[in-house]
Amino acid sequence: MTANRTPLSALEQGIPFEQRHIGPDDAAQAKMLAQVGYGSLDELTAAAVPDVIKSAEALQLPAARTEAEVLAELRSLADRNQVLGSMIGLGYYGTFTPPVILRNVMENPSWYTAYTPYQPEISQGRLEALLNFQTMVAELTGLPTSGASLLDEGTAAAEAMALSRRIGKVKNGAYVVDADALPQTVAVIRTRAEPTGVEIVVADLSDGIPAEVAERGVVGVLVQYPGASGAVRDIKPVIEQAHELGAIVTVAADLLALTLLTSPGELGADIAVGTTQRFGVPMGFGGPHAGYMAVREKFARSLPGRLVGVSVDADGNKAYRLALQTREQHIRREKATSNICTAQVLLAVMAGMYAVYxxxxxxxxxxxxxxxxxxxxxxxxxxxxxxxxxxxxxxxxxxxxxxxxxxxxxxxxxxxxxxxxxxxxxxxxxxxxxxxxxxxxxxxxxxxxxxxxxxxxxxxxxxxxxxxLRTDEILTHPVFHQHRSETAMLRYLRKLADRDYALDRGMIPLGSCTMKLNATTEMEPVTWPEFGQLHPFVPAEQAQGYLTLITELEERLAEVTGYDKVSLQPNAGSQGELAGLLAVRGYHRANGDEQRTVCLIPSSAHGTNAASAVMAGMKVVVVKTADDGEIDVEDLRAKIETYADQLSVLMITYPSTHGVFEEHVADICAAVHDAGGQVYVDGANLNALVGLAKPGHFGGDVSHLNLHKTFCIPHGGGGPGVGPVGVRAHLAPYLPNHPMQPAAGPETGVGPISAAPWGSAGILPISWSYVRLMGGEGLKRATQVAVLSANYIAKRLEPHFPVLYTGPGGLVAHECIIDLRPLSKATGVTVDDIAKRLIDYGFHAPTMSFPVAGTLMIEPTESEDIGELDRFCEAMIAIRGEVERVASGEWPAQDNPLRNAPHTAGMLGGEWEHAYSREEAVFPAGVAASDKYWPPVRRIDQAFGDRNLVCSCPPLDAYEA
Structure with missing residues (x-):
């Protein structure tokens, strides 16, 4: 009678979360493995991953738990935090997030699962929201050009210091910081100044710049307004004095205070920086929050980070885009003046909408x-x-x-x-x-x-x-006057979200960006008040739940990577890079090797690598990349020999930026170590390694990780991100620390990298939950399926598009690069044409022209099911057929669905004069009318927007015109 029973213990387990997170089920995996030519996941990854790096042991992590169990465990941690009334200040304040914004932005996957708006035609909603943010900051600061957010107030102030040196007339002299500045800001500025040799003088500016400092020369001045003490001083005299000395003046200003006080711009400031946290963004034990920077118009093209601008589309309609994209700092490598990559888009949207509401x-x-x-x-x-x-x-x-x-x-x-x-x-x-x-x-x-x-x-x-008090009007644009009722606000947010493409619509197959599932269970605790309403400088006994969570996450990330110590303070991958390189610098200096300043970087590396190295006071030497996409080992050995006594560190990305597992990685690491250098393994591609190999075991001394890639923190439309740094024991004494929280780092540390002790602590429950839900075996299978999915796409597309780089057995890692250059040369169809045509098929394009111009880098992740993978492959194959129709002359080179993509609903009205039909334009193969995503604008004129820089909300008549 009991033969058919299911044991209670099995029923209690339910469906493992792993099966919710990993898209392809067992049957789909079997089909995909057959396509790739392997019998199991283990067989595939045994062939793909070089033996020299493989981990011998399984990950030593707690066993996977169910979603209900993990939420209960998080609840018990949250209950150990004490939320008292917060009257500490120092840049972090209690605020009410309007529920319409909480529910429809912060908790809405249409907003939090979107990517950086590099494809502007499908990002018009969040670009408009960011333009609102920029307009809000510009009007409140009285400076005409504001960026689309920076990481926090402290790092924004450090960026202002670097900008002052770059644009100012005085090149040698002190950078003067107000003694009444926020203490964490002063500390971050010191951290950033020391490697580049900038002298920081902290001075009481109540009576102006001290004479002995003025005599030596002043590069720039930073004034806090109001001061950390609360004092509201007349800062105009010190601004005028600084200008007489040729210095650039930055005012670190409280935006809420600026609704009442005379603006920095009117007082004569050149730059304004600060945070928008108190505009509806929870304190979150320190972050994430959107920092801001605004500048005088003549400095707009030197502004670090991202800038949203207004351009026109192919029909001449107004359209938004990231302005001056080719100068975005991380793209300019060692020539960059900043390494800013991740912004704080989701939080900037919230702050801007707070002002709109x-x-x-x-x-x-x-x-x-x-x-x-x-x-x-x-x-x-x-x-x-x-x-x-x-x-x-x-x-x-x-x-x-x-x-x-x-x-x-x-x-x-x-x-x-x-x-x-x-x-x-x-x-x-x-x-x-x-x-x-x-x-x-x-x-x-x-x-x-x-x-x-x-x-x-x-x-x-x-x-x-x-x-x-200020006498000018603020926030005069109609957008700040039209949405007073919740109904109006709700509809405005919905209208903008509908214009965008995010993971809630379909796959975003971006190579190097890992757009994977951000599970609702992982996201839910972020908005709990016990996590959201804690000030970062509360006594440790009030944050025991947070501190336990942080410690456990650090330990589990150390286990995953093979390092001895992890710091969670860096609040972006770029900041993690800087922290890691500063640790290397600190180690060499402690050993008396101050001459070790050369950083070797492969030509294929992420652009932030080189920028971070320069910021860490290092000299970048580029190593060639071989024809197969791997590091040119002979060139590397030659560079090691040339710079042996000066070698500080080699920065590599593993698997390589070209999407392959390099077989020589252990030999490369050994050669650097033999020369007295350190090895930095960029963790951007860690999603190909978790559970299979550990950077700290195959030769890495230091890595940053991207929690917004491998560990499920959503990209938020371009931020928040978290970039913790892991190190071997000998580098641990040189990790970041913090003046306001001794427990946040070693006493011998390099100083704070971010304004808050644990960076963006408010979103760490996401990654903690992911690791807890998956367990060691689940994390390994996620990696294996990510590798399987990339190889499945590569094999399906290979007959139609050549795969540029492969490893042993013709396999790729977790991403693949398809080469469009021969096709473009033969037909005139460009990588842009294919990327924009994918929008008509209902897809976000893969990564364009990185790391190789004229290519697409595709990363499906483990979260996409086989139906979505096949839909993408079929769209690419159909587009290849369209290219043939151009090549054959059936469609003119200048009038075909690829060149005119994307197609909007507005194009369907009136006469149709194209060489292809309306149906071919908007309902290509496999696209159903009932499920159609309609881009709101046609292809945007990038050059027009750069020539005619408009970076705040245009008046309504501009749209009518």
Whole structure:
């Protein structure tokens, strides 16, 4: 009677998450393996992965758990965090995320699974949202050109320092930093300045730049406005003095304060930087948040990072794009002036939409509320005989309590409010959008006074003087006035999302970018208040859940990579590269080898590698790439011999940027080590290694990882990313640390790379969950299926498009490059034509012309099922047939579906004068009318947008024109 029973233990397990994450099921894998010519995943990867790098042991990770179990485990961690009222300030504030933005942007895969808008025709929604962000920043700062976001305020300030050196007239001299700047900003600037030899002078600028500094020369000045202490000073005199010295002036400004205060631009600043965190983005224990930078118009073309601009499409209609793309810093390699790659698009969209939803009146009201709370707080303290240090402030009050500051902070904490301990004699208290009356009473009580809010409110004037207030209008564009109701806002967000292509529509087969499933279970905890509402500088005992999660993730990433120590602080792959190279630099210097400054980089490497090396004070020497796509070993050995005594590090990407497993990698690493150098293994392609090989075991000394690639943090339309760095034990003493959180890194560390101690801690639960859900065996199978999927596509497309590089047995790694150059030469059909034609078939294009011009690099990941893989292959094969019709003369070279792609719905009206039919244009083979994705614009004129640079919202009549 029990023969057909299913044991309860098996039923309790349910369907393993691995089967949800990995797209092809067992039957599909069998079909794909047959196509590739192997009998099993193990057989395939045994052939593809060189024996010399293979791991002998399985990953030592906790066993996979179900989605319900992982959420329960995360809930228990979240419950160990204590969310008190936050009045610490220092650039991180409580804020209310409007639920319409929380649900429809932050929690919406249409926004969070999109990629960087390099294909602008299918990115018009998020490009418009970013243009709103740029317009908001430009108008509030009073400077005409704003970028589309930077990583955080500290790194934005460091970028401003580098920009000041580049554009300023004074080339030798000190960079002067306001003593009232945020302490983490000062520390990040110091970290960035030291390798490049910039002298940093921290000075009290209340009475101007000190004479002894001015005499030596001043490259640039950074002023905090309002100061970290809360003080609102007249900064115009110091700006004028700096300009007289030929210096470039940067103002680090609080955007909310700028709704009330005179803008940096009006005061004469050249650059403004800061964070948009308090515009509806949760604190998240430090990030991710969108930093900002705005500059004077004449500096627009030197701006680091991304810039959204306005251009026109093939019909002359207004269309958005990334402006000046070819100058994007990481593309310019060692000539780059920055290594900025990842931006903070999702968070910039949220901040911009916060301004759209509230409008200028709403933002001013929020600012006035925060200021009013601060004013009443100070008035109550003064009435109780407590000394308030500054007469003029915006939202932060610094109080002098000789010898009792620690007790005040402790008493406030016991009452449920965190305030800032400045030193033994001073306490700072910051008010924000979420401050309550009860919190004021707690703070007053901590200082031993009582306050009557109603009486104080009736008898206390605001402290901001009239000459400090701005008189110009802000946020005048109609977009900041049209969406007051939730219905209007909801529809606006939906309209923009519908214009875009993200993973919720279909595959994004970008080589080197790994656009894989970002599971809802992994995403859900990010918005829990226990993770979202924690200030990064709270006492460690209030963040025990976070610290446990961080420690476990660091340890599990170390196990996956074979390294001894991992730092999660770098909040982008570019920052992880810099952190790793600074660790190498610190190691050599500690050994007395200060002459070791040469960084060898293959010509095929990611562009950020070279840029990061220059920022780390190194000299880049390029190593040739052989015809088969591997490093030219003979050239490498020659370069090692030439620079033996100066060799610092070799940077390689493994598997290579060309999508193959290099068989000589162990020999290459050994040659570098024999010469006294270190080996940096770029972790961009780690999705081909997890569970199969460990960089720390086959020769790597240091790697950065991309959690937004291999470990499931979504790309967010171009950010957030996380780029932790892993090192072997001898480099561990030189990892990043942080002045505000001793536990964030070694005492001997190189300083902070990011503004927050653990970088973008708020999204680390995503990667923690992924590793917990998959377990070691699941992670290995994910890698194997990623390799299988890439080889399946390569084999299906090979009869139609040559695969440029392969390894042993004709196999590729997790991505493949198809060579379009012979086709282009024979027919005139370009890589752009094929990329844009894929839009008509309902696909995002693969990576174009990287690492080889005229090619497409395809990476399917393990998450796409066989139906989607086949749909893509069939679209590519159909496009190959279309190319033949051009080659045969059936379609003219200048009038065919490829040259005119993508085709919009608007093209279908009126007369049709093309050499092909409407149906061939918009419903090519395999595209059903019911499922059609319609791009909102035709092909965009890139050159027009660069010649006519417009980087803020155009007036409505511009669209009518």
């Amino acid at each position: 509230h409008g200028p009146d709403g933002l001013r009201s929020i600012a006035q509320r925060a200021h009013r709370y601060a004013t009443l707080l100070a008035a109550g303290l003064t009435a109780g005989g407590v000394e308030v240090v500054h007469e003029v402030y915006f939202d932060t009050v610094t109080v002098r309590v000789p010898g009792t500051a620690a007790q005040v902070v402790r008493t406030a904490r016991e009452g449920g409010v965190n305030v800032r301990l400045v030193d033994a004699d001073h306490v700072s208290v910051a008010c924000d959008e979420t401050t309550t009356r009860s919190q004021l009473h707690v703070v007053w009580g901590a200082f031993g006074v009582e306050g009557d809010i109603e009486a104080l409110d009736a008898g206390t004037a605001d402290v901001l003087p009239g000459d400090a």
